[in-house]
Amino acid sequence: MLPIYYIVRYTSDRKYFVWLAVIAIFFFIAEFLKAYLAPVLDVMNMTERMQGYMQEEDTASKMSIIRFLIFFVFLLLASFNIDTIRIKVKYADFVLKLSFIYVFFFCIGNIHNIFFRFQFFLMIPVCVLISYLCFYIRIRSIRYAFKIFVILFSFVYMQNLITRDSHYIPYSNYLEYMFTDKPTYNQRSNYNPTHSPYDK
Secondary structure, eight states: HHHHHHHHTTSSSOOHHHHHHHEEEEEHHHHHHHHHHHHHHHHTTHHHGGGGOOOOOHHHOOOOOOHHHHHHHHHHHHHHHHHHHHOOOEEEEEEHHHHHHHHHHHHTTOOOOOGGGGGGGGGHHHHHHHHHHHHHOOOHHHHHHHHHHHHHHHHHHHHHHHHHSSSSSOOOGGGGGSOOOOOHHHHHHHHHHOOSSOOH
16 A cells, blocks of 8 residues: 555656546446456456455445445546645645545455555545535535534434444454353354344
8 A cells, every 4th residue: 555655656646536536436347347357356366365354344345326426426526626724724635635545446446345445544534535525615504414424324324334244243252241250252253143123
């Protein structure tokens, strides 16, 4: 990930609508590239080699058109309001460019699920960019609508995340067993699938 710093450091701060076009084009050709690049990765046994780093949700992840449009709107709003954000925030362009790269890596994940791991390193700049937009979108009505969307989306996403399977609820941790014997690994591993009211 280190070369990203140099990409961000030495690229223009004035061509964000070109970046938007590139991101959009790449999203739509990712499925086309998948047909050619995924077999190459399989021949190199990349999936098998990286299996230890993969989680179940990684293999199911995909940059759907809805996810892409949400991120695209974030980047579009930031690009339109970058002059205002620059006045208020010293590193506005740095954060915006890292957010573009995050979405680019998310699109790359559509080629092969191994690549979804790359985006995790750039999630913080995206969150920072969203906070900037909550305060610095010039048009007040759009700013308020954006805040409402972020709040509602966060609650809906959180509710979906914790109830779509037995992974999170019920939740237990070592503090419960601080002064008692801890359950075995198998007991703890099977606790949620046994006790959760949500789909296994």
